[in-house]
Amino acid sequence: xxxxxxxxxxxxxKIYYIRNQKVMLDKDLAELYDTETKKLKQQVNRNLxxxxxxxxxxxxxxxxxxxxxxxxxxxxxxxxKYLPYAFTEHGILMLSNVLKSDSAVQISIRIIDVFVKxxxxxxxxxxxxxxxxxxxxxxxxxxxxxxxxxxxLDELIDRKEKPPERKRIGYKPDxx
Numbered sequence: 001x002x003x004x005x006x007x008x009x010x011x012x013x014k015i016y017y018i019r020n021q022k023v024m025l026d027k028d029l030a031e032l033y034d035t036e037t038k039k040l041k042q043q044v045n046r047n048l049x050x051x052x053x054x055x056x057x058x059x060x061x062x063x064x065x066x067x068x069x070x071x072x073x074x075x076x077x078x079x080x081k082y083l084p085y086a087f088t089e090h091g092i093l094m095l096s097n098v099l100k101s102d103s104a105v106q107i108s109i110r111i112i113d114v115f116v117k118x119x120x121x122x123x124x125x126x127x128x129x130x131x132x133x134x135x136x137x138x139x140x141x142x143x144x145x146x147x148x149x150x151x152x153l154d155e156l157i158d159r160k161e162k163p164p165e166r167k168r169i170g171y172k173p174d175x176x
Contacts, residue, residue, distance in 0.1 A: 006032065006107070011114040016086070018063060022115065023086035025059075025067075032107050033099060043098045044085060050098060055091035059083050089115045 014028040026044075030037040044051060059067070064083055087095060089112060096108035 006110060008114050008117065011111055012118070015114070015118070016067065018059070018067075018086055019057070021086075021088055022118065023088055024092060024111070026085040026087070029087060029092065029095065029111075032111070033095075033101075033104050035099070040095075040099070041082075041085065044095070047098045050094050051087075051091055054088060055094055056085055056087045058085055 011032070014024055014032070015022050016025065017023075026040055027037045030040040033040065044056065061083065092108055092111050092115075096105045
């Protein structure tokens, strides 16, 4: 695939959230790099020292089954009998070094750019949620203040309707 022809949405749809990390699977990366998954995995296996656990990990059977059930188009047995590798953002960068082609470097840059955009969107959403929470707390305080004002108004109205008995002061005529 030509680098400029790959829309961000296609790359975003190939990013999964597994083990609390955003990752891409070997088969999706092989498709983007325009190579076979088998060849990609061979290069990775030849260079395992470049891929520590926080760069790449192999999915467990359970994780793979969950992914398979989420993607109903995958038929059991129609794809690789091996468990897929999941690559983090750093692992994808390392892949471009291992695959050693100009197109792999360009595709990796595009993928990393999408990861950065996702981080920015997440940060913006977090800021928006914090602002909303701040507004909510202010509204809660204002509701309490309005409630107090209405309570005082009710007390004033009650006092006006039932004025207290007062002792009169001043000049009193004797004949009364």
